[in-house]
Amino acid sequence: MSNPGFLWLALSVSAEIVGTSMIKKTRGFRRPAPSALVVCAYGLCYFALTRAMSTIPVGIAYSLWCGFGIVGVTVCAMILYKQKPDLPAVFAMMLIISGSLIMNLFSGM
Template identity: 75%
Template sequence: MFNFGFLWLALSIGSEITGTSMIKKTHGFSRLWPSVLVICAYSLCYFALTRAMSTIPVGVAYSLWCGFGIVGVTLCSMLLYKQKPDFPALFAMVLIIAGGIIMNTFSTM
């Protein structure tokens, strides 16, 4: 049977990436609409994360949320802010993704 917790986790990761990527556009929360977007995105993020953790073990959910959030925010910073990660950063992101896949595939938590 399909575990809907992973859909909640995906929503949480996506909204966390959105909120974190938009923080720079708020200019210290001095601009209204980017600030509202950040607050809404983080609210949805934590709501969805709590729903995900009702069916996914906390350690698995949190590690996937953190890892894929890091990779997602880095990719967004490349697109939105023209930031260029160097080789160590790219290699670290590959390791994060590999760790998430290994944990999700082989963990019996």
């Protein structure tokens, strides 16, 4: 994983998690500070994702971005909003992480 694209991808996933986790706090984009954070986070997210995709195959980059984004947002929702995933949700997230890792580690894309 010496590819710098993976650093861009990590930044993209992190920004996406921040942006998505803060959407609820905007109250329909009626609160300026959280709204600005969401817009800036998504801007950084997509900028970094485009940089990542310049060196990582699109299918791998997108699967990692989606998978880790879903799990990261769920963890943030647990912390910020006291949401508790049930057993099927935890199992599904384990499948998402497994699938993303298998695609990244073993795919010939």
